[in-house]
Amino acid sequence: MSPEASRDPLPGAPPGTDAADVLIVGAGPAGSATALALRAAGVPRVVLVDRAAHGSPERAALRVGESATPNVGPLLARLGLPDDLGRLGHRPYHGNLSLWSGDGETADDFLRRGSGHGWHLDRARFDRWLREAAVERGARLLAPATLAGIERRPEGGWTVGLRDAAGQRSVTARVVVDAGGRRAPLATALGARRRRLDRLIALAVDVKIDGAVGAAPAGDPAGGGFRGRSFVEAVEIGWWYAAVLPGGRAIVTLMTDDDIARAAGLAGAGAFRSAWAATARLRDLVPPPEDGPGAGAAPAVFSAASQHVDRAVGAGWIAVGDALIGFDPLTSSGIAGALDDALAAADTILRWFSGDGTAARAAAIGYARRAEDTLRRYLAERTRHYTAGGRWPDAPFWSRRAAR
């Protein structure tokens, strides 16, 4: 059946339920991009569900994940979106400065790799823009609404329970997509298991900076300043990350393991600021707030563990983005991976709707293999990165990673 042929309500859908061809749980980059790709292919009833209210004020909450690598632009273009994010207020991102292996500060600029530049995003604005593009293309957004349950219908497809301000409601769907982020709420409700491969967390603050922060100092060994680049500095307990964001702000993040952070009380403002002040280079690039009462906020804490679900796809469901594989932020692969998954998942779903059972099965197998290949390549890359940073081979953070 072509996607256009599915306009009729699902046979046997209980009265009072909405019907969707595809219901997507999660309207982050992976969910919004899946909706965009399905709408572009003509799937009529695409419903996006997100537990967060849409259009919340831009800086209501710190949103991490701001470095969009150069491959994000071409993926946006494949989704039919403009790839010049500068016009939308995001800042060009030209490469990385790092103090990683003990060889001093090094610069890795995208131009030298033969790629264009990426973007330092205002993440909240980027996510909202993608979601709005999906809605403009005809996807229906239910937000705030949370997944409350899911059941397979005997006649095919699913009944999905949602909880929103008005109470409980049900939507029937032929196919469901888990784009619900690291917790993989839908895949786990359907029996898939999350495999967590480490205990990495991010402790992050978003600070106001003045115009001089990040400008290239005279004789900068890396041949440029920190503006327009991401900065990474390895330390014994993990690594620091910083980038200048749109709007005169910078993000400063310490990546470490949850037990190490707990033992050192790093989630407290004072310990976090002291660790920041003890860095070799970061403290000059983005100075920590002055010590004293009320100085500096406690960092927000996020899980950043490498993880994956043990099943990428099943009969009538598929996982994308962080719900499928959660990457270590060191690789900056999350946004590009989410958009790429979305395009691959939309292709898979279209083959399920084609009415050709052999093609549908082959598509599901192909998607599962793609996920396995991505995970294998990612884990090799992660090991390479951490092995290169082995300045403290006996420190728990580094020895745990070298052991893999």
Ligand SMILES: Cc1cc2nc3c(=O)[nH]c(=O)nc-3n(C[C@H](O)[C@H](O)[C@H](O)COP(=O)(O)OP(=O)(O)OC[C@H]3O[C@@H](n4cnc5c(N)ncnc54)[C@H](O)[C@@H]3O)c2cc1C
């Ligand atoms: C500290 C840190 C730094 C990072 N830095 C980078 C970076 O620099 N570059 C990069 O490319 N990537 C980075 N990432 C990764 C990147 O942010 C993610 O890969 C990306 O957000 C994945 O998109 P997603 O749509 O899969 O998931 P998410 O962005 O997590 O979106 C999931 C959505 O699902 C919704 N949801 C969850 N549960 C439910 C439910 N039960 N019902 C309804 N809705 C639900 C949530 O509200 C959310 O909107 C970083 C991640 C971390 C943790």
